[in-house]
Amino acid sequence: MPNSTEASADPPSSGLLRVIDAEANRATEGLRVVEDYVRFILCDGHLTELAKQLRHELTAALKPFSAADRLAARQSDDDVGAMLAAPPGSARGEPADVAAASFKRIQQALRSLEEYSKIDNAPLAALLEHLRFRVYTLERAVGITADSLARLADARLYVLVDGRHSEAEFAERAKSLVSAGVHIVQLRDKRLSDRQLLSRARRLREITRETKTLFIMNDRPDLAVLSRADGVHVGQDELTVGDARAIIGPKALIGVSTHSIEQARQAVLDGANYIGVGPTFPSATKQFYAFTGLDLIRQVAAEIALPAFAIGGIAHENLPQVQSAGINRIAVTAAVTEAADPAAAAAELISILCSKTAGRGRNDSGERQNSVLGTP
Numbered sequence: 576m577p578n579s580t581e582a583s584a585d586p587p588s589s590g591l592l593r594v595i596d597a598e599a600n601r602a603t604e605g606l607r608v609v610e611d612y613v614r615f616i617l618c619d620g621h622l623t624e625l626a627k628q629l630r631h632e633l634t635a636a637l638k639p640f641s642a643a644d645r646l647a648a649r650q651s652d653d654d655v656g657a658m659l660a661a662p663p664g665s666a667r668g669e670p671a672d673v674a675a676a677s678f679k680r681i682q683q684a685l686r687s688l689e690e691y692s693k694i695d696n697a698p699l700a701a702l703l704e705h706l707r708f709r710v711y712t713l714e715r716a717v718g719i720t721a722d723s724l725a726r727l728a729d730a731r732l733y734v735l736v737d738g739r740h741s742e743a744e745f746a747e748r749a750k751s752l753v754s755a756g757v758h759i760v761q762l763r764d765k766r767l768s769d770r771q772l773l774s775r776a777r778r779l780r781e782i783t784r785e786t787k788t789l790f791i792m793n794d795r796p797d798l799a800v801l802s803r804a805d806g807v808h809v810g811q812d813e814l815t816v817g818d819a820r821a822i823i824g825p826k827a828l829i830g831v832s833t834h835s836i837e838q839a840r841q842a843v844l845d846g847a848n849y850i851g852v853g854p855t856f857p858s859a860t861k862q863f864y865a866f867t868g869l870d871l872i873r874q875v876a877a878e879i880a881l882p883a884f885a886i887g888g889i890a891h892e893n894l895p896q897v898q899s900a901g902i903n904r905i906a907v908t909a910a911v912t913e914a915a916d917p918a919a920a921a922a923e924l925i926s927i928l929c930s931k932t933a934g935r936g937r938n939d940s941g942e943r944q945n946s947v948l949g950t951p
Contacts, residue, residue, distance in 0.1 A: 592640065592648035594691050599637050599645075602684035605677040606630040612674040613717055613880075620878030621840050622720065625713055629706060636702050637688075671721050678714040682707060716843050720881050723848040726828070727882040730758040730789070731928035732921060733906035738764040738775045748917065749779050753788045755918040756925050761808055761906075763793035776802035791830065796822040806830065806848065811838065816845035832886075834867055836874040843881050850879070851906055854887025855897065858909065869900040876901025876938045883938045891920075894927060902938045903928055 587595070610626035613619045667673045685707040692700040734757050739745040752760055760783065762776055776792060780802050783790045792799035792807045796819045799807040806828025809819055819829050831842040832851045842850050852875050854866050866887065875883050885897045886906040897905060905928065914920035 587640075589648045591691060591694075592644055593650065595637065595640050595688065596645040596649055598684040598687045598691075599633070599640075602633055602681050602688065603630055605681035605684065606633070608677040609674050609681070609713070609717070612670055612677075616670045616674075617717070617720060617724070617880045619720060619880035621843060622713065622717055622880070624878075625716075629709060629713065633685075633703075633706055636699065636706070671718075674717060674721075678710065678717075681710050682714075685710065712844055715846055719846050719848060720843065723828075723882055724880065727849060729787075730882065731904050732757050732925050733759040733761065733791075733884050733904070734911050734921060735761045735763050735793070735906060735908045736912060738762070738767045738771065742775060742778060745775050746778050746782065748912070749782045751918040752911070752921055753782055753786050755921040757788055757911075757921050758925075759789045759791055759906075761791040761793050762804075763808075769798070773798050773801055776804060780804060789828070791828065799823055799827065808832070808851070816842065816847050820846060830884075833875075834871070836871065836878075839871075839875050839879050839883070843879060847881065849882040849884065850875070851886045852883050852902065853885055855885050856888030856893060858888040869896060872897060872900040872902050879938060891923065891927070894924070904938070 606626055606629055610623060610630065613622040613626055667676065685703055689700050689703040689707065692703060734752055736745075736748060736752070739748055749760065760779065762772070762779055764772060764775070767775065772795070776790075776798055779790050783805075789805040790802075792802065792804040794807070794809060794813050796807045796809075796814065798804075800823055804827070807819055807823055808830040809816070810832040811834065813819075814822075816829055816831060823829065828848040829846070830849045830851060831838075831845070831847040832853075833839040833842055834853070839850055839852065852867070852871055855868060855872065856866065872885050882904060883902055884904040884906040885900075885902045888909075889897055889905045889907050890910040894905065897903075905924070907924070910924065911917050911921045
């Protein structure tokens, strides 16, 4: 078998070429199906580029096996596998099922190519193994993106609250936000002791239970587990998504603060369920040394389908700028908690974000125009 850079003196047998041809076709066809899913269904430019890159790299890796030799060895008409009926249950219920089945075909094909390459081409086998593991990562990112879009389809307003001066005052504030219809409430307080913070968290869980409001714990996956929160939010300096997932489990939501398009892309590959994007404007509640502004919002909206919440100094007055930049989900603190009537302020923001007449952000519920067509 030839290596990845030059032809072998002893060409592969016809049977081995048939294996290479069949599995190469299977893998590249599967990658094209996945690419179409993330491009046209999820409208995710980042994942589309990754799928396309994998397809092109696989084609390049197998280039030493010339098209002429593969075609000469091909025997489609009398391939015993072509006569086998499709197994029961092979019908696809929805686009996500098509992508899921294609991922399995890709992985199986790459494994077969890898194993047969081990006969006399260890470098190619190692390259194919690397590609296979990248496919596993892409599969996770695609699956979590689709699942997160469904779970957070209606989530538009995300409010961060502190523990207030007493638990009674905190509970009153939380109840008012839930009654106003806030979609996500995050408990974030650096002042309270662990015991006080956990007590507030458990109270917030009681208030949000049996409602449509999700409860997210800031930074502390341990307290999120103890309080049975819906998820945890971490920053770039806190636990990684992987470490947080190990603590909080597979079903909980994990959000990540991102301050660049590179961090946003990495959060997708790490398995985050949503991202915070910012800081957008100067904030009355948190000090920042630099602001990503609307440019980062435009970048994320153009290529990331994972639910993204713009954060940092967003209020009623500048919300239209955020929406025009492409994101229709926001995370706020002062715009609600420091308003004369927090519940009314929250309700007003929800009305704007959910208005059918207002311009909807591109990073919304997956219903975006595709801006990354690229080359075939």
